[in-house]
Amino acid sequence: MAKTGPRLHxxxxxxxxxxxxxxxxxxxxxxxxxxxxQSGLKLTPQRHLICQLIENSDGHxxxxxxxxxxxxxMPSMSLKTVYTTxxxxxxxxxxxxxxxxxxxxxxxxxxxPHGHLVCRMCGTIMxxxxxxxxxxxxxxxxxxxxxxxxxxxxxRGLCRSCASKQGEGAGA
Amino acid sequence: MAKTGPRLHxxxxxxxxxxxxxxxxxxxxxxxxxxxxQSGLKLTPQRHLICQLIENSDGHxxxxxxxxxxxxxMPSMSLKTVYTTxxxxxxxxxxxxxxxxxxxxxxxxxxxPHGHLVCRMCGTIMxxxxxxxxxxxxxxxxxxxxxxxxxxxxxRGLCRSCASKQGEGAGA
DNA sequence: CACCTAATTTACAACGATTGTTACTTACTA
DNA sequence: TAGTAAGTAACAATCGTTGTAAATTAGGTG
Numbered sequence: 001m002a003k004t005g006p007r008l009h010x011x012x013x014x015x016x017x018x019x020x021x022x023x024x025x026x027x028x029x030x031x032x033x034x035x036x037x038q039s040g041l042k043l044t045p046q047r048h049l050i051c052q053l054i055e056n057s058d059g060h061x062x063x064x065x066x067x068x069x070x071x072x073x074m075p076s077m078s079l080k081t082v083y084t085t086x087x088x089x090x091x092x093x094x095x096x097x098x099x100x101x102x103x104x105x106x107x108x109x110x111x112x113p114h115g116h117l118v119c120r121m122c123g124t125i126m127x128x129x130x131x132x133x134x135x136x137x138x139x140x141x142x143x144x145x146x147x148x149x150x151x152x153x154x155x156r157g158l159c160r161s162c163a164s165k166q167g168e169g170a171g172a
Numbered sequence: 173m174a175k176t177g178p179r180l181h182x183x184x185x186x187x188x189x190x191x192x193x194x195x196x197x198x199x200x201x202x203x204x205x206x207x208x209x210q211s212g213l214k215l216t217p218q219r220h221l222i223c224q225l226i227e228n229s230d231g232h233x234x235x236x237x238x239x240x241x242x243x244x245x246m247p248s249m250s251l252k253t254v255y256t257t258x259x260x261x262x263x264x265x266x267x268x269x270x271x272x273x274x275x276x277x278x279x280x281x282x283x284x285p286h287g288h289l290v291c292r293m294c295g296t297i298m299x300x301x302x303x304x305x306x307x308x309x310x311x312x313x314x315x316x317x318x319x320x321x322x323x324x325x326x327x328r329g330l331c332r333s334c335a336s337k338q339g340e341g342a343g344a
Numbered sequence: 345c346a347c348c349t350a351a352t353t354t355a356c357a358a359c360g361a362t363t364g365t366t367a368c369t370t371a372c373t374a
Numbered sequence: 375t376a377g378t379a380a381g382t383a384a385c386a387a388t389c390g391t392t393g394t395a396a397a398t399t400a401g402g403t404g
Contacts, residue, residue: 042351042400078354083391101271104390117318128313134306138325141300146289149329153310157321214371214380250383255362276361
């Protein structure tokens with residue numbers, strides 16, 4: 001699942017490739033890139049690309065997945081930069097980094113309250129709606145004195161394709 | 173939090189120390205140790221000790237914590253054995269290994285349905301009751317076709333002592 | 345537009361948590 | 375009591391992530 005090959009790129013040649021890949025470079029307001037800049041961080045091509053990849057990703061990419069997509073466009077991108085940018089975005093509350101126990105966190109760009117379906121075979125995450133009434137029910141017994149900041153609902157099991165794969169496997 | 177020092181014990185001298193530490197060695201039925209044996213696995217002194225440590229632990233120990241407790245009594249214990257035993261127990265559904273995103277999983281010996289409070293500073297886990305009615309509400313939209321095996325409710329935030337520590341820190 | 349400076353990126357090493365490997369040891373059985 | 379399959383210990387390796395330090399660059403300034 002994780003590529004561990006050599007990461008030896010000649011440094012310093014990222015700008016050109018990026019411009020070729022990105023038509024316009026103005027950070028639309030409300031975008032992750034715009035958020036980065038507004039918060040005083042420099043909007044480097046690397047960060048801009050990572051923000052775009054997150055916004056265009058359908059699901060919940062891992063750092064490694066983003067890194068692979070990024071290097072396709074900007075071969076000089078380093079994995080460390082991906083991590084740093086993700087942590088920066090998370091610190092700004094622009095994304096969340098969720099750890100669903102599948103090894104490595106995943107980027108969560110949907111900040112609306114919702115739950116997660118996690119496939120224990122392929123690690124895929126899907127968002128599911130959670131009845132707001134439930135959220136309220138999830139209260140802490142008063143004697144515990146715990147400051148709740150975040151509520152998580154996670155359902156684990158098998159996604160459709162993994163369930164069918166497993167069915168086949170058992171049959172054969 | 174994790175001890176990384178040398179782990180160079182002379183091997184093969186575990187039996188004696190164990191007998192000194194454990195008064196009786198009959199695995200009470202229903203205990204983790206009994207479960208292990210019933211399932212055809214050998215009940216070694218190492219496994220027996222780990223089972224006891226789990227049963228006597230108040231909370232949700234990490235593998236590392238169990239290892240430290242174990243070596244206090246049986247210095248030859250290896251961390252690998254702790255991991256192996258935990259995985260064996262989990263495979264038997266005698267315990268659950270929960271990953272709450274604090275780095276490393278924790279042992280969960282309470283198999284009744286319940287939720288978790290996780291302190292983001294110290295990593296402490298506390299069990300909380302979850303209204304069974306809520307569990308039922310946590311349904312998957314029918315179009316998704318997902319086989320749910322497990323439901324998790326996790327509330328994250330600060331435990332009392334970390335909240336007060338943080339309050340002091342901000343004030344000073 | 346050239347320059348300055350602090351922020352950022354990069355390569356690489358290191359870390360924590362966990363697992364693979366292999367030779368030695370031991371629990372159970374005949 | 376011996377035989378054998380299973381388990382253990384030591385150690386290296388893996389995965390995901392972060393620390394370090396040197397080189398590069400974004401964005402403001404004259």
